[in-house]
Amino acid sequence: MAKLEARNIGKHFNSVQGGGQSQQQVSAIDNVNLSIEDGQFVCLVGPSGCGKTTFLNILAGLDRPSEGEVVLDGKPVTETGPERVMVFQENALFPWLRVIDNVEFGLMVKGVEKAKRNGIAMQYLEMMQLTKFADAYTYQLSGGMKQRVAIARALAIDPEVLLMDEPFAALDSQTRDLLLVELQLIWARTKKTIVFITHNITESVCLGDKVAVFTKRPGTIKKEVAVDYRRPRLPEDDGLREYQRKVLDELKGEIAAKEL
Numbered sequence: 049m050a051k052l053e054a055r056n057i058g059k060h061f062n063s064v065q066g067g068g069q070s071q072q073q074v075s076a077i078d079n080v081n082l083s084i085e086d087g088q089f090v091c092l093v094g095p096s097g098c099g100k101t102t103f104l105n106i107l108a109g110l111d112r113p114s115e116g117e118v119v120l121d122g123k124p125v126t127e128t129g130p131e132r133v134m135v136f137q138e139n140a141l142f143p144w145l146r147v148i149d150n151v152e153f154g155l156m157v158k159g160v161e162k163a164k165r166n167g168i169a170m171q172y173l174e175m176m177q178l179t180k181f182a183d184a185y186t187y188q189l190s191g192g193m194k195q196r197v198a199i200a201r202a203l204a205i206d207p208e209v210l211l212m213d214e215p216f217a218a219l220d221s222q223t224r225d226l227l228l229v230e231l232q233l234i235w236a237r238t239k240k241t242i243v244f245i246t247h248n249i250t251e252s253v254c255l256g257d258k259v260a261v262f263t264k265r266p267g268t269i270k271k272e273v274a275v276d277y278r279r280p281r282l283p284e285d286d287g288l289r290e291y292q293r294k295v296l297d298e299l300k301g302e303i304a305a306k307e308l
């Protein structure tokens with residue numbers, strides 16, 4: 049049985065036009081089907097505006113589909129739950145809290161007592177090589193460090209599924225390359241199921257067991273490219289080129305040349 053399954057998901061939004069004069073329905077995604085195994089790393093790629101974030105929000109239970117259903121461990125998902133945690137692109141940390149308090153936050157909400165949550169948070173900060181920065185405020189950190197704090201905060205809650213919306217998009221390429229390897233090591237250690245949106249084809253084949261390629265809006269999955277290559281993978285690995293080409297071939301018809 050799949051860990052997480054999207055069945056015929058569609059989503060329409062009502063968008064207001066002409067200063068509120070008329071309403072138009074925008075179909076963001078249509079008939080999206082995706083089956084994700086326990087512990088699998090799945091990347092989602094597609095043209096801008098094809099509905100990837102909409103789809104991830106629906107997997108998280110942050111939004112409801114207009115059609116279809118999401119099934120987690122055989123049960124329909126109707127709302128958010130502690131077993132699924134989102135990691136956003138940037139600016140998702142609380143700037144008024146220290147790093148350690150950010151990582152402890154979800155545990156505090158769950159009612160875990162102070163000493164225990166501090167121990168758990170320190171363990172994840174150590175995993176992310178941020179122990180020295182536990183007492184720093186987030187404005188004192190680089191972009192890459194902030195994203196590592198965000199990942200530590202998500203892992204500290206011990207979710208079964210991590211839903212990551214372009215978490216490395218705002219990083220410089222050197223930091224991103226380091227985090228690509230770190231994330232694979234953490235994933236191997238924690239055995240989480242991960243769904244990861246990216247615009248970057250290299251990133252998608254470096255991370256994913258499979259890459260689901262979306263069409264342009266209304267987005268639907270046109271192809272799943274399986275990436276059967278050793279880990280940890282480095283973005284510059286020659287063996288990943290054939291998978292990059294496969295993903296690119298699928299994307300070509302969907303994307304304006306300037307986006308490639």
Ligand SMILES: Nc1ncnc2c1ncn2[C@@H]1O[C@H](COP(=O)(O)OP(=O)(O)OP(=O)(O)O)[C@@H](O)[C@H]1O
Nearest residue numbers: 061062063074076095096097098099100101102103
């Ligand atoms: N709350 C909303 N109300 C109206 N339209 C919306 C809403 N959310 C998303 N949309 C529309 O749905 C479509 C898909 O948006 P979405 O953000 O999911 O795409 P995306 O693939 O994640 O885009 P990008 O790659 O640029 O981040 C877009 O046309 C967007 O304008």
